[in-house]
Amino acid sequence: MIELFQISKSFGTQVVLNEFSNKFTAEKTHILLGRSGCGKSTILRLIIGLEKANAGEISVDGKNNHEIKNSELPKYFGYVIQDKTLMPHMNAFDNIMLPARALKIEYETVKERFNYLEDLVQFDKGLTEKYPSQLSGGQKQKACLIRALILDPPYLLMDEPFSALDPMIRSALQNELKKIFQKVKKTVIFVTHDLNEASALGDEIVLLNQGNIEQKGAMRDLKENPASEFVKTFFQAQAQHF
Ligand SMILES: Nc1ncnc2c1ncn2[C@@H]1O[C@H](COP(=O)(O)OP(=O)(O)OP(=O)(O)O)[C@@H](O)[C@H]1O
Ligand SMILES: [Mg+2]
Numbered sequence: 053m054i055e056l057f058q059i060s061k062s063f064g065t066q067v068v069l070n071e072f073s074n075k076f077t078a079e080k081t082h083i084l085l086g087r088s089g090c091g092k093s094t095i096l097r098l099i100i101g102l103e104k105a106n107a108g109e110i111s112v113d114g115k116n117n118h119e120i121k122n123s124e125l126p127k128y129f130g131y132v133i134q135d136k137t138l139m140p141h142m143n144a145f146d147n148i149m150l151p152a153r154a155l156k157i158e159y160e161t162v163k164e165r166f167n168y169l170e171d172l173v174q175f176d177k178g179l180t181e182k183y184p185s186q187l188s189g190g191q192k193q194k195a196c197l198i199r200a201l202i203l204d205p206p207y208l209l210m211d212e213p214f215s216a217l218d219p220m221i222r223s224a225l226q227n228e229l230k231k232i233f234q235k236v237k238k239t240v241i242f243v244t245h246d247l248n249e250a251s252a253l254g255d256e257i258v259l260l261n262q263g264n265i266e267q268k269g270a271m272r273d274l275k276e277n278p279a280s281e282f283v284k285t286f287f288q289a290q291a292q293h294f
Contacts, residue, residue, distance in 0.1 A: 059108035070263030081240040083250040086260035092243040096209045126151030130200025132213045138184040145180040148199045169198040190221040208238040
């Protein structure tokens with residue numbers, strides 16, 4: 053479980069999170085929703101230590117996240133963001149192997165898992181020799197997904213991983229991801245603006261507003277029993293896009 057306890061985070065005078073607390077319980081997919089700029093990406097970045105909170109604590113399996121060494125991070129977290137995360141001068145194979153190499157883990161040790169993940173996300177074997185510039189957007193995101201899962205971390209943090217993809221590929225990847233989540237039993241924190249994606253993948257929706265949680269629960273609860281005018285308006289506004 054990942055627990056954020058009274059986390060406050062400001063950038064200069066801008067307060068982004070205000071005593072934000074939440075438990076991201078194990079083996080569930082938690083969806084972070086909220087308006088642009090409300091702090092969703094910041095929450096993921098705080099969890100993996102790319103940002104430091106001004107106050108509060110984050111624990112991962114009961115351990116303060118600052119106690120996790122940088123090199124150990126890929127053992128805990130798979131992190132997939134929108135784009136530009138593959139190293140351009142390395143082919144897909146070397147990109148995928150980066151977290152393993154950082155821990156001096158040889159290919160032989162992860163070979164089986166590598167093959168398993170290639171099959172799982174349907175990443176053609178011939179693609180591993182290609183460089184990022186020779187891969188399509190969907191293929192790049194699949195490589196990122198394999199890389200995130202190569203060390204079998206218990207936590208998967210995904211920040212709008214498919215938002216740059218066209219709707220057909222996006223929908224196919226969502227379906228694959230759903231199967232993957234069911235098979236690999238990860239604790240997932242997934243940021244998206246897409247309510248269909250949130251419904252398809254999420255066990256629990258966490259809707260943020262003004263630095264804290266406005267409402268959380270199943271998507272249906274939030275839609276049918278909005279706890280506030282904000283929640284109601286949020287879903288009405290989103291519905292207009294569909
Ligand atoms: N390193 C930084 N320095 C200054 N301000 C920052 C920094 N990172 C984030 N912010 C600000 O903090 C706020 C929250 O940013 P964040 O990226 O978490 O939003 P978000 O909810 O992920 O938005 P979006 O849906 O647009 O991706 C924004 O107003 C942003 O400008
Ligand atoms: Mg963001």
